[in-house]
Amino acid sequence: MNEKIMLDIRHYSKTYGGGKKAADDVSLSVMSGDICGFIGHNGAGKSTTIRAVVGVLDFTEGEILIDGHSVKSEPMECKKVTAYIPDNPDLYENLTGIQYLNFVADVFDLGSAEREERIRKYADLFEITNALGDMISSYSHGMKQKVAIISALIHRPKLLVLDEPFVGLDPKASFTLKEIMHEMCQEGTAIFFSTHVLEVAEKLCNKVAIIKQGRIIASGTMEELTKGHSLEETFLQQELG
Secondary structure, eight states, rough: OOOEEEEEEEEEEEGGGOEEEEEEEEEEEEEEEEEEEEEEOTTSSSHHHHHHHSSSSSSOOEEEEEEETTTOOHHHHHHTTTTOSSSSOOOOTBBBBBHHHHHHHHTTTHHHHHHHHHHHHHHHHOOOOGGTSSSGGGHHHHHHHHHHHHHHHOOOOOOOESSSSTTTTTHHHHHHHHHHHHHHTTTOEEEEEOSSOOHHHHHHHHEEEEETTEEEEEEEEEEHHTSSSSSHHHHHHHHHH
């Protein structure tokens, strides 16, 4: 499989009112087949960067390319190959689970056979098949998160972006999601996700980027960064450095 840059963040900055820079000259690349963990304290700039990547947050400084297309000037081309799972899924609660998944499948113009096969596969894996006929308003947070994950997977994105994806998932669902992430990377998908759970990042990621006060202070392969130490030790050393 030929490696290709799927996500290319070039000198991205975001300044909010009062002159505070939430992201400061962020540059980062994620290749096809990479699982890249994005770690930092609350307020470090993780969500700001992620929301710019997926087109939710406008920006003027720098450039972000997805599969060679500009998020700013070619947003539709970027959205076609990207899936985003926010930290707090905001679904249409007046729909049933299956209605919502079919709505997302319609957006991505998926045929009936494709959508049925993928919805069945992932709903079975996350053990919510029997609940898909219920209203989303009746779902727990964990069930909403599972539906959000399935909706992100059914069009087989080239870039999967997740913000704290394991928060709210039970241990079995977390394990299932990790297995799916590995499977997708083997098929060439690039994955970029933020997490506070450093043990998960250490086991799951081949690359990691550490952000502090809006700036990338370390990035590279897990081996390059940790040098035989745990990711937790490496993170704390970078934070104190």
